Amino acid sequence: xxxxxxxWLGPLNRGEQLARPCFRxxxxxxxxxxxxxxxxxxxxxxxxxxxxxGDWLAGSVAISTFSLFPGLLxxxxxxxxxxxxxxTDDRNKRATLLLxxxxxxxxxxxxxxxxxxxxxxxxxxxxxxxxxxxVWWINRFYKISIHAAGVGGATCVLxxxxxxxxxxxxxxxxxxxxARLYLRAHTPMQVGAGGALGAGSTALLYSAFIG
Numbered sequence: 001x002x003x004x005x006x007x008w009l010g011p012l013n014r015g016e017q018l019a020r021p022c023f024r025x026x027x028x029x030x031x032x033x034x035x036x037x038x039x040x041x042x043x044x045x046x047x048x049x050x051x052x053x054g055d056w057l058a059g060s061v062a063i064s065t066f067s068l069f070p071g072l073l074x075x076x077x078x079x080x081x082x083x084x085x086x087x088t089d090d091r092n093k094r095a096t097l098l099l100x101x102x103x104x105x106x107x108x109x110x111x112x113x114x115x116x117x118x119x120x121x122x123x124x125x126x127x128x129x130x131x132x133x134x135v136w137w138i139n140r141f142y143k144i145s146i147h148a149a150g151v152g153g154a155t156c157v158l159x160x161x162x163x164x165x166x167x168x169x170x171x172x173x174x175x176x177x178x179a180r181l182y183l184r185a186h187t188p189m190q191v192g193a194g195g196a197l198g199a200g201s202t203a204l205l206y207s208a209f210i211g
Contacts, residue, residue: 025182032179033087036172038101038150039074042066042128045157049121052161058117065108066128070101087147087185091139094146098136105129123209124157127202134197145186145194151176152198160206 034040043063050059074097077083088094109125117125131153138144151172158166173195180186186194 029179029182032175033147033183033185036147036151036176036179037087038146039067039071041150041154042070045124045154045161046121048158049118049124049161053118053120055118055121058112058115058121061111061115061117062108062121062125065104065111066125069104073097073100073104089143089185091143094139094143095136098132098139098146102129102132102136105132119210120161123206126209127153127157127205130205131198131201134201135194138193138197142193143186143190144197145180145191147176147180148186148191148194149198150194152195152200153202154198156199156202156206160210 046059046062046066050056050062053059074083074086077097078086083093088097105125105128109122109129112122112125131149135144135146135149155166155169155172158169177188177191177195180191181188
């Protein structure tokens with residue numbers, strides 16, 4: 001069998017040639033959506049803070065309650081069939097996930113306070129609770145982007161925690177915006193609102209408690 005442009009099955013027709021790049025872009029969009037989801041952002045943020053502050057006990061508690069447990073809950077809901085996909089469009093199910101996430105974050109915040117975690121980490125934990133509840137409330141009447149809110153908050157935390165070393169993370173903004181728009185999960189306004197909420201709320205909390 002002769003190998004042709006389309007591979008061993010012969011040349012690609014016009015539709016297949018157009019579909020292949022779109023399929024690859026679809027995979028890239030899903031990759032960015034998974035890479036920049038709230039659970040992995042929490043892993044990054046608290047991992048960085050644990051390293052900077054030299055407190056891996058508090059870091060482990062934060063990573064468990066803000067990243068590991070919420071991630072396992074999401075996985076369970078997908079595996080059990082409660083969710084048809086990880087990032088559901090159903091506003092009621094989004095509300096359930098947000099409230100469960102806020103509960104995990106609140107318990108994590110209480111645990112961090114109980115073990116005497118550094119103030120920087122405590123404010124980060126509190127911002128996770130506040131931002132999640134704000135997104136939950138807005139979600140009742142508007143499908144604000146959870147991904148964008150997470151990226152906005154994480155960017156603010158990283159800039160405060162490590163300064164100019166975090167500027168590269170700003171590239172996550174266009175990445176997550178493109179991914180959510182390409183997948184038609186949100187409108188530009190919903191993505192922009194999420195990013196503004198996450199960054200603005202987190203910045204206000206830091207300015208109020210850290211100065």
